[in-house]
Amino acid sequence: MSIEVKNVTKLYGEQKALDVINLTIKKGEIVGFLGPNGAGKSTLMKIITGYLSTSEGTVLVSGFDIITQKIEAQKRIGYLPEHNPLYLEMYVKEYLQFNASIYKIAKKEVDEIIAKVGLTSEAHKKISQLSKGYRQRVGLAAALLHNPEVLILDEPTTGLDPNQLVEIRNLIKEVGKEKTVLFSTHIMQEVEAICNRVILINKGKIVADRNLKELNENQKQVIEVEFDFKVEKQFIVAIPHLKSASNTFNTHWVLAFDTTEDMRSKVFDFAHENGLKILSLTTKNQNLESLFRTLTT
Incomplete structure (x- = not known):
């Protein structure tokens, strides 16, 4: 396993941020690591990287204990x-x-990473001049410099x-072909676009762990549509x-179908x-949305 989290609990005083x-x-x-704000996503990620210690439990990264073998584990992350912490000047x-020198990586490998994340045209600009999208690419390039096995x-x-x-999204999916990626977000569309598995955390507990393909295959297809005139339900049911x-309001309808066929054309x-x-x-994706709402409210 690339990441193993075993019975991890994290306490801040009497507050339990993570619960077994x-x-x-x-x-x-x-x-994809989903959950509402304050659910414990960032805390667990910081523990996996060794930035925070556990109150109880162990974490292994590529077989190395993040506490007792911290340097070896972090080499792989x-x-x-x-x-995103960057030196804007x-x-x-x-x-x-500068980052490569810390890892003792050859300068030519920096050029390869710059090309890989699509920064070639921006390489000679100051970071302060970049858009947020390009700054995220710089952060991702820094994370990839030492060719880690696990990407957080x-x-x-x-x-x-x-x-x-x-x-x-495309960049993360490309990187994910070679590495293990744990991707934290509270946006369900990001999980659908990038991930093949979703873990849902709420109030410090994992409340769901699902294969996204299976979830999508079993999903109830839902279409929200607004017409230019009000329609009676007796006509809608003919679809x-x-x-x-x-009929959520006036000319707006939410329609649920029990078929895998794309019903937009109908x-x-x-x-x-x-x-x-x-x-x-x-x-x-009503299943993922419903799962989120049901398990986090």
Whole structure:
């Protein structure tokens, strides 16, 4: 196993931040770590990296104990914390070469990492001149410099615009082909786009651990649609495979289907046949959303 967390508890005074956590993550998995703010995600990640100690329990990274074999364990970890710590007055390449010198890594390998994370065009700029998306790339490059076996990413997409989100997602998925990735977020869409497994934590306890592919295969397909005119339910129920229909307000409907077929085309056909225009239409992974809401409220 790349990561083994055994009976880990973390106390801050009398407050229990983590309550007997057990999990294992295999090499090559991209695992989404979901939970509301304050659930314990960052605390567990800091314990796995050795930044925080446990009150009870043990953590192994690639077989090395993060407490008793800390240096060996940390050699195998790349970490991008929630608040990406960068020296803004340094140039991108200068900063990465500085980090490389700590690991005693050859300068040519810095150039390879710069190319890998898409920073070639920005390498000679000061970090202060970069957008947040590119700053995240710098942080990811620093985490990858020593070719770690395990990559820990804490909220790496927070505050990014839609284009930057897609770029960072693709980059993490590419990196995940070679490494074990633990990816913390509170945004379910990020888990769906990047991960193959989801772990849900709430109030310091793991409340769900699911394979995302299986979850998606079993999901109830939900479509939210807004028409230009109000529609009576007696007409809506004519749409094939409809399991339930809820008129949330005026012309807005939430439609649930019990089929794996993409039902958006059927909703469009319904609108056309009834002389309606669709003003908005979105689909949702109702299973993951429902699981989150059920287990964290």
